[in-house]
Amino acid sequence: MMTCKELIHDFLMEYVQGDLGAEARIEFEKHLSVCPSCVRYIDSYRRTVEMTRELGSGADAASLPPPPPEGLVRAILAVAPKPPHA
Amino acid sequence: MQMTANEIPPPVAEPGDAALLARLKRGDAAAFESLVRDLSPRLFAVARRMMGNDQDASDALQDAFVSAFKALGDFDGRSRLSTWLHRIVVNACLMRLRSEKRRQRRTIEEILPRFVADGHAAKSASAWESGPAAAPVREELRRAVREKIDELPEAYRTVLILRDIEQMTTEQAAAALGESESAVKTRLHRARLALRELLDPVMSRGSL
Ligand SMILES: [Zn+2]
Numbered sequence: 001m002m003t004c005k006e007l008i009h010d011f012l013m014e015y016v017q018g019d020l021g022a023e024a025r026i027e028f029e030k031h032l033s034v035c036p037s038c039v040r041y042i043d044s045y046r047r048t049v050e051m052t053r054e055l056g057s058g059a060d061a062a063s064l065p066p067p068p069p070e071g072l073v074r075a076i077l078a079v080a081p082k083p084p085h086a
Numbered sequence: 087m088q089m090t091a092n093e094i095p096p097p098v099a100e101p102g103d104a105a106l107l108a109r110l111k112r113g114d115a116a117a118f119e120s121l122v123r124d125l126s127p128r129l130f131a132v133a134r135r136m137m138g139n140d141q142d143a144s145d146a147l148q149d150a151f152v153s154a155f156k157a158l159g160d161f162d163g164r165s166r167l168s169t170w171l172h173r174i175v176v177n178a179c180l181m182r183l184r185s186e187k188r189r190q191r192r193t194i195e196e197i198l199p200r201f202v203a204d205g206h207a208a209k210s211a212s213a214w215e216s217g218p219a220a221a222p223v224r225e226e227l228r229r230a231v232r233e234k235i236d237e238l239p240e241a242y243r244t245v246l247i248l249r250d251i252e253q254m255t256t257e258q259a260a261a262a263l264g265e266s267e268s269a270v271k272t273r274l275h276r277a278r279l280a281l282r283e284l285l286d287p288v289m290s291r292g293s294l
Pocket of ligand 1 (some may be wrong): 003004007031035037038271
């Protein structure tokens with residue numbers, strides 16, 4: 001029988017991505033059928049990934065961190081290339 | 087890099103890119119002003135996310151624009167200016183993360199879930215809050231996720247950001263970091279497990 005540790009460390013990522021081979025998947029799901037803790041764990045793992053992905057999507061756009069300080073913008077502009085004849 | 091449908095459109099519109107690029111290549115100061123002012127808020131956010139604080143993000147953003155200004159002559163305009171700059175910022179951050187002796191965080195082992203000798207979890211996993219949260223709670227959660235990501239050890243944080251936030255493929259992240267794909271996969275999984283542990287006190291039912 002697959003242990004909680006094996007399930008979480010070795011098989012969870014592929015399971016969540018749907019990449020787990022048929023045999024391992026059967027073992028994995030057999031464990032889940034008797035281990036409510038791992039069922040809850042997988043749910044929280046999925047949620048962790050979802051919430052992280054949300055930071056990279058537009059969902060986070062409304063809460064962008066403060067804009068770059070004006071001093072930084074000026075420092076960047078100060079090193080911008082100048083026209084060749086200027 | 088994947089763009090999602092609800093992402094706010096980059097401020098530099100595609101048709102304008104060619105004209106703007108021509109002006110940039112001529113050294114037109116107004117064009118640089120508009121490029122930097124339009125794009126720096128988004129790029130600063132990317133750098134802030136990768137570097138974990140404003141000071142390092144500012145330094146990385148400055149590095150990135152310096153490289154971009156140097157490389158502008160060779161930029162062929164086949165990708166969007168915003169996409170091109172985004173990639174340069176990510177690279178500038180990676181360079182800094184690699185070179186700097188960064189603040190020592192906890193090791194990943196200290197954060198990862200614990201198991202007893204027979205492989206059972208040392209403590210039963212708690213159920214997480216589910217269902218749609220009100221906007222202020224969602225905002226609170228996003229802040230918590232950002233803070234907890236900042237607590238991850240550097241090597242794990244970087245992989246998590248490239249794969250789950252920047253949405254690079256395993257292959258792209260491996261190339262950007264100069265690591266094998268299997269190392270990236272292992273580290274991503276451990277980073278997610280550690281982040282899940284860090285979020286557990288915030289997300290366990292009854293704590294919101
Ligand atoms: Zn279990």
